[in-house]
Amino acid sequence: MPGGLVALLDDVAVIARVAAASVDDIGVAASRAGMKTAGVVIDDAAVTPSYVTGLSPARELPIIWDITKGSFKNKLLILLPGAILLSEFLPGAIIFFLMMGGLYLAYEGAEKVLEKLGGAKHGKTLDDPIEDLAAFEEQRISGAIRTDLILSAEIMAITLNEIDLDVWWQRGLALALVAIVVTVVVYGAVAIIVKMDDVGLHLAQKRSELAQRFGRGLVAFVPYLLKALSFIGTIAMLWVGGGILLHGTHELGFHTLYDATHGIEEALKATTGSLGGFLGWMTYAALSAVLALVVGAIIAVVLHKVFKVGASEAH
Template sequence: MPGGLVALLDDVSIIARAAAASVDDIAAAAGRAGSKTAGVVIDDAAVTPSYVTGLSPARELPIIWSITKGSLKNKLLILLPAALLLSEFLDGAIIYFLMLGGLYLCYEGAEKVIEKLGGEKHGKTVDDVIEDPVRFEKERIAGAIRTDLILSAEIMAITLNEIDLALWWQRGIALALVAIVVTVLVYGTVGLIVKMDDVGLHLAKKPSALVQKFGRGMVAFVPYLLTALSFIGTIAMLWVGGGILLHGTHEIGLHGLYDAAHGLEYAIQSTTGALGGVLGWLSYAAVSALLALIVGGIIVFVLHKVFKLGHETGAH
């Protein structure tokens, strides 16, 4: 009996060590994958503040919380199971779903650029008279969650591509870890950004003249920050959307656009010295955004001029 008990304990210890090693592998894989999604995370953080710009300050955090819950549902209830099923049974189909998401980002980004250049607006904006604030708020939340779905799909796809875990449940845990950390990071940051003016007003009432000055500076800075983030968000959608299309066409065997974009990147990188890396990357991002603007512009024309469809996200 003692020998059997010792053998059992040995077996338990082996299982425990294997489980611990699995946890370490999952954590390491999630960390590597999370670092690879940094660009898309920044894009997501840049896009989201535009959905609360111009609305009542009292509704900003509730709206962000609603978007946060929607983002978690996107990642954990829709994208995670879909990613696991695709990776298990239809690994080659992932690229086509990514390209559909890329087309949507191209469309969204191009539509915003066209509107900024004086083109026809589609859906209510914060500059219009809002007759039903509750409905308008719901539309903006829905628009934010739809855009989040595309960006979250890209994050999950990058994560899935980066993790090297054989078992489906390990991949699932790694995906869930990245999803939760990214969501908290993005929407926590967004919450801080949109409440900066309230913090500034609070500081402006403090006895210290220096603190008051700093608070007033924060209040004055917020509108410029939100305008900049709105601009960055539009550029980000075009950059990410175009990049998805370039990568996707390359993956399915159409190499021309991808090779041309990387050829330009390498040419600039090799001829600009110390700044080569940055300028090369910027050239590739610019080509991606230009491609997205062209493709998105075509989609906007077809949807709004040919099929006469309106855009009712209310997210402009």
Template sequence: MPGGLVALLDDVSIIARTAAASVDDIAAAAGRAGSKTAGVVIDDAAVTPSYVTGLSPARELPIIWSITKGSFKNKLLILLPGAILLSEFLPSAIIFILMLGGAYLSYEGAEKVLEKLGGEKHGKTVEDVIDDPAKFEKERISGAIRTDLILSAEIMAITLNELTDLTEWWQRGLALAVVAIAVTVAVYGTVALIVKMDDVGLSLTKRPGEFAQALGRGLVAAMPKLLVTLSFIGTIAMLWVGGGILLHGTHELGIHGLYDLTHGIEAAVEGATGPFGGFLGWLTFAGLSALVALIVGWIIVLVLHKVFKMGHGPGDAEAH
């Protein structure tokens, strides 16, 4: 009996160590995968404030909370089970899903660039007359959640593509859940802080003390510039990430020309710029990826808007 008890305890300790190692592996894999999604996360955080721009300040946080809940549902109830099933039964499909997401990001980014250059806008914006604010708010939330679904699918696909070290489906599921929750909290927590920055500034201007008032005026003055900057960053991130995904995807599918060319230029820049080579090389590849996305995106825009006469519906009420 003592021998059996000792053996049992030894087995339990082995299981416990194995479980602990698995948790460490999951955490490490989630961390690596999360870093790979940085570009899409930046895009998500940069785009989302546009959904509350121009609406009543009292409705900003409720709208963001509604979008946040929709994002959790997208990631945990729709995309997570689908990602696990794909990784178990059809892992070869992941690359095609990634490329579809890359094409969508390229299309969105190119469309925004065209609109900034004076092209036709698609969908109702806050610059238009809003006859029914409540209906417009619902449409804007629905549009934001649909956009979040696309971006979240891209985040989950990128994450899943980085989890090849995790052999068990439940390990991949936990890592995906960790990334999904962390990204959602980070993105929409940041968005909430950004959109309430002007309210914080106004509150500070009413407090005693020259420093508090000056800080408050600075925050209020900086808010419009920050939103413009975020919109610019979001567009760049869309193109950079979308183009990078397309380049890597074609390489994975055996079409190496464009991928090899861009990496060859990246290597040449790295070799010619000395101590700044790493950063400038990365910047070169990011710029070339954005250029690829811009070309692909413009083609998709042309086909959808000019050939098939398609565009954003009224629900996609983005503040372009």
């Protein structure tokens, strides 16, 4: 009996060590994958503030919270199970879902560029008379959640590609960990950004002259920050969308665009010295954005002019 108990305890200890190693592997994999998704995370944080810009300050945080809940649902209830099932039973199909996401981002970004260049606006904006503010807010929230779904799909796909875990539940835990951390970081940052002007107004009412100056400066700075983020968000949509399309066409056997783009990138790296890495990356990002702009503009024209389909309502 004592010998059996010792053997049982030894088995438990072995199982515990294996479990601990698995948890450690999951943490390491999630951390490595999280670093790889940094670019998409920045894109997501840059895009989201535009959905609350110009609305009542009292509605900003509730709207961000609604988008955050939608993002959690996107990642944990839709994308996570789908990613696990695809990686387990149909890994070859992942690239097609990524390509669809890339086309959507290209379309969204190109549509915004066309509107800035004087093209027709599609969907309600704050420049139009809003008869039902609640319905308009719901449109913006829905648009933000749709865009988040695409960006989240890219984050999950990158994570799935980076983690080297053979067991499905370990992959699932790593994906869930990245999803939760990314969502908290992105929408926490967005909440801080959109409430900076309120903080500035509060500081401007303090007795301290230094606090007043800083508060007034913060209030003056926020509109420029939001405009810059709106611009960055549009560029981000094109950059990420184009990158997905380049990578996807390469994976599907059409190498011309991918090889040409990377050839230009590598040529710049080789000829520009210490700035080569940065200039090469910037060139690849710019060419990806140009590709997405062309593809997205074609999609927008076909949808709006040929099929008369309403454009995205997210502005």
